Amino acid sequence: MINQEQAKKGIDITWRNVKYTAHTKNSHREILKGLSGICKAGEMTAIMGSSGAGKTTLLNILCCRAENTNEVKLLGDITANGKSYDARSFSNFAAYVMQEDLILETMTVLEALHFAANLKMTGTEQQKQAKVQEVLKIMRLEKCQNSLIGGNTIKGITKGEKKRTSIAFELVSDPDVIFLDEPTSGLDSFTAYNVVDVLQQYAREQNKTIICTIHQPSSEIFIKFDRLILLVDGQFIYQGPRDKVIDYFGSFGFQCPHLSNPADYFISIMHAESEKNRKSYKVYFENFEKKLSDDISKEIDQHGTKLILQKSAQASFLTQVSILIKRNFKNVQRNPMEFRAKIIQSIILGLFTGLIYLNLPDPESHRDDQRVVNDYNGAIFFLIQNTHQSTLFQMIVSIPLEKGVYLKEKNAKLYSANAYFLAKMAIESIVALVQPIVFISISYYMIGLNENFGRFCFFVLVSIINSFIGLSQGLFCGSFFNDPSTAMSITPMMILPFFLFSGFYRNVADMPDWNAWFQWLSNYRYAFEALIRNNYTDSPFTIDVIGQTNLDLGKWMSVLMLVILFLAFSTFTLIVLNTKKQRLQ
Secondary structure, three states, X not given: OOOHHHHOOOOOEEEEEEEEEEEOOOOEEEEEEEEEEEEOOOOEEEEEEOOOOOHHHHHHHHOOOOOOOOOEEXXXXXXXXXXXXXXXXXXXXXXXEOOOXXXXXXXXXXXXXXXXXXXXXXXXXXXXXXXXHHHHHHOOOHHHOOOEOOOOOOOOOOHHHHHHHHHHHHHOOOOXXXXXXXXXXXXOHHHHHHHHHHHHHHHHHHOXXXXXXXXXXXXXXHOOOOEEEEEEOOEEEEEEEHHHHHHHHHOOOOOOOOOOOHHHHHHHHHOOOOHHHHHHHHHHHHHHHHHHHHHHHHHHHOOOOOOOOOOOOOOOHHHHHHHHHHHHHXXXXXXXXXXXXXXXXXXXXXXXXXXXXXXXXXXXXXOOOHHHHHHHHHHHHHHHHHHHHHHHHHHHHHHHHHHHHHHHHHHOOOOOHHHHHHHXXXXXXXXXXXXXXXXXXXXXXXXXXOOOHHHHHHHHHHHHHHHHHHHHHHHHHHXXXXXXXXXXXXXXXXXXXXXXXXXXXXXXXXXXXXXXXXHXXXXXXXXXXHHHHHHHOOOOOOOOHHHHHOOOOOHHHHHHHHHHHHHHHHHHHHHHHHHOOOOOO
């Protein structure tokens, strides 16, 4: 058995001869040029460099967020305590805190940490609660633990508290290594200092390995780092203890001015916009090879070798779905205006549609009037269109907005794509069920459609299934896009063919053989036939309305095809969510 003392020995991250090259048709660019290094347990390491130096690329490689593709080539060995790791095993011992704080804004700080604990931690409920309280104390979040995180639409905690919450979210699973991308970005100097101070204290007290990129820290923040890595043009010019860096550069003529911020000075001699700096690069590289390279190689050889314990585990599938449903439900509860707005929209549209088609000519007294038939057909098709698109476009807008949170949590292996999909469908189904009932209940009798109550209930049933198809199509289309405006621009073009092949705009018998098959993919075609048959069977019209449409599947067969379409789009969505690789960097 491995005791607790062995478990706290920590993890050293090492890398040897890491090269990262970007290829284009005409040229290739070496972004990282054969880097070797080490980040030690119990220390906070800062990776610094000017824009384009390669610091973020190095961090992403160490986090397994860069891969070999046709455009880029990655070479080199990366290990944790001498053992190679990949994206799958990374989350067993490490965590990655993004520059952007992506946490659902309707959760409180405490709820967010409990959410992470329930999905990543093993043990009893008491152990999970104790860990959450411990992390709250470490990250100094006790005072705001019951406050909403907030965001663009909801007022919440401060930026500094939000950054510490993002870090705490990852610390709940007790990782041995924590990677942070620009943890002080967008924070004022005092808040930034608090964040770094908390991290340094955590690294030393808990023997954790903390690695972060940082652009230009204040002098107070600079002295908090234990170890420093300086990058220029994809190569190291310094790697070692922070308190020795000034003497090191002073030894070959680059003396940091007294009482100035060392970070500002080093950035000033590293940025590539200065021709004088570019001429000095050769001096930096030569001194690094001569004075530091051998010592770093020895440090790498002496890295930690203790067994890495898997401190976290993914919850069972049913637990994931249950926790996600609870979170989604709270999100709806705390954003009631959004749900109310959808219901109000259905009421207004129902009244507006009813008023537009109010008191259509009575079929009994207009038995032979084709124009009246056309009016009824138009009303039916509009109802079909509205019940489908109301859920479709809501999902297309909402999915890209929360995609960042989903990708972050999925990459951290909090839950599977299947669990996310089922939980999302479970909550959104409430809207997909209520909206068409409200809309059709108001407009149906105002228009003057078939008064038989059974026919009304069938109309509602078809409208609900059509609404669910819009929901699944919205999830499918939304999963392709990161930007809601892009999704809103492209999706209408994707669903336009479904309109044209519905049988309303052009008779199905008149469609050419080469494209007539597309009608079988259109939910509008099945909904239109089902509702036409529902409305005109045994109607007073002498015109054979059903016959003239040439829609010959049958009422219930059309319903079955609608259900099959819903299941098909749901399956396609699951495939996209499971196979589309996209990591946030």
